[in-house]
Amino acid sequence: MHVEHLLGDASLGLRLLWAEDALLRREISGVTVTDLEDPARFVRPGEVVLSGLVWWSPDGGSGRAERFVSALKDAGAAALLAGEETHGAVPDDLVEACVRHRVPVVGVPAHIMFRSITDTVYLRQWGGLSRHQALPENTRVRLSRLLAQEAGPGAVLGAAFAHLGGAAAYVFTPSGRTVAATAGAAAVPAREAVALVADGAGVTASVDAGGVSAYERWLLYLPDPDGAPPRMLHEVAAVLARCQEAGARRPSAGSRAADELGALLAAAGGREDGTVGAALRRCGLPETGPYQVIVADVEVRAPEARQPGVAEVLLAEGALAEVAGHLVEAGGGAGEGADGGEGVPAVAAAVGRLPDGCAFAVLSGGAADGSTDGCADGWADGWADEVWSLVADCAPGVALHGGIGVPAAEPEGLRGALAQAHYALTSARTTAPGASRLVDAGALTTLDALLTGVPADVRDAYSHRVLGPLLESDRPAIAVLLSTLETFLACDGSWARTAQALHLHVNTVHYRVERIERLTGRDLSRLRDRLDLWAALMCR
Secondary structure, eight states, X not given: OBHHHHHTOTTTXXXXXXXXXXXXXXXXXXXXXXXXXXXXXXOOTTEEEEEOOTTOOSTTHHHHHHHHHHHHHHHTOSEEEEESTTTSSOOHHHHHHHHHHTOOEEEEOTTSOHHHHHHHHHHHHHHTTGGGOSSOHHHHHHHHHHHHTTOOHHHHHHHHHGGXXXXXXXXXXXXXXXXXXXXXXXXXXXXXXXXXXXXXXXXXXXXXXXXXXXXXXXXXXXXXXXXXXXXXXXXXHHHHHHHHHHHHHXXXXXXXXXXXHHHHHHSTTOOOXXXXXXXXXXXXXXXXXXXXXXXXXXXXXXXXXXXXXXXXXXXXXXXXXXXXXXHHHHTTOOSTXXXXXXXXXXXXXXXXXXXXXXXXXXXXXXXXXXXXXXXXXXXXXXXXXXXHHHHHTTSTTEEEEEEEOOOBSSGGGHHHHHHHHHHHHHHHHHHOTTSOEEEEGGGOOSHHHHHTTSOHHHXXXXXXXXXXXXXXXXXXHHHHHHHHHHHHHHTTTOHHHHHHHHTOOHHHHHHHHHHHHHHHOOOTTSHHHHHHHHHHHHHO
């Protein structure tokens, strides 16, 4: 389907405002509906973009129009279909920007619903596939209408397989979470789902949606290898890809609310005046705890693991969204009045990004001490061994680091929990720089574990300040003193044990320790000075 075909549909009443003939013959690959001022992230090459122009206003209009159209040009959009209802007409500066960037612009009359345009595009596209007879024509039309209505994966999957009379089909994520299943299909635990896909038990089709992180990809799975023709599976997978892309492109009020909550919790010196509780409400979270905070980031270790168009913070957000999805599913789902079973509050989650670029999640529900009391996968103990490892395995070549704060009983404790989670995240980076790891702040119960949460440059500065001349490793006599200090502290300050370990006379040990004290200005007979030196040695 080409842009000129849309203009030729009299039922739509579209008005061409500017285009060159060659541009009108561009093939349409799909439709994106957006009112974001910078839509580049959500537009794929060849798509027509429908916008109600809610983002435009007379003050600053030309600058906004320029940014919007420039983003469409860079993304390879086929045309802009601009709604006339909001402003009465398409603003002149928007048309002028389209002319400058050579993006066809079409006016959509106020009485025309955007859904009519998306229906027209997708029905035309699916009609071209009818000759393959992979899906019945009525099923194809039904799926097209579901896409236009922004239906979820459950409705799409059910409609796609309804004509097969009860065939079991699933949509899994790579970490084994069930996104959707046909009616009557048995529940599949996450680890079992991962094994089924890996072992080839059944048939799997990849859902190749664009702009989706490796952690959130969908896989269409049928337990029965003969349950559907391969062509049908690929056709259904293509529909699911459009479904997932549409969901990712829609501006989410929940995402914006989560980002606002993150900014509020990260703000230094924030007042406890009820604003956190209000932010929690906007995220769909209760105003009473318990809560758990997770912070995450990723490090792409292998070039082939990089995803074009997916920044590292989006990878981290995707990973946390997947972790949260598992925990919400295990806790019985979220929602007002929901219950996780056996009196356990359902788990709900808000996932967003912090001002420093890290991803974060706030989880509510479960027990105040962090245990599940009935939730399947656990709040703390189960993460490291089950959920976190399942999600981390989805992206080989990417190190997924995470930190968990101590559970907060009330909203007032969330800022502290976020700070703890940040500290635990630094510990995860320090202790596993090239591997995925989740660290619980509550597990940092020794001095050496605690120091792993101190940023590397702070550790280096402390070590150099305290040890001073003892770090001059190019001087053999000084290197001997550093080794003596390490042994002396490891032997709990015992002269005799230190001498035995170093095969020295006790007097020699006394002499070396006296030199160490002079060089560092510390008194090794005092516990506090010993602790300072011990911490400095560990900081190295």
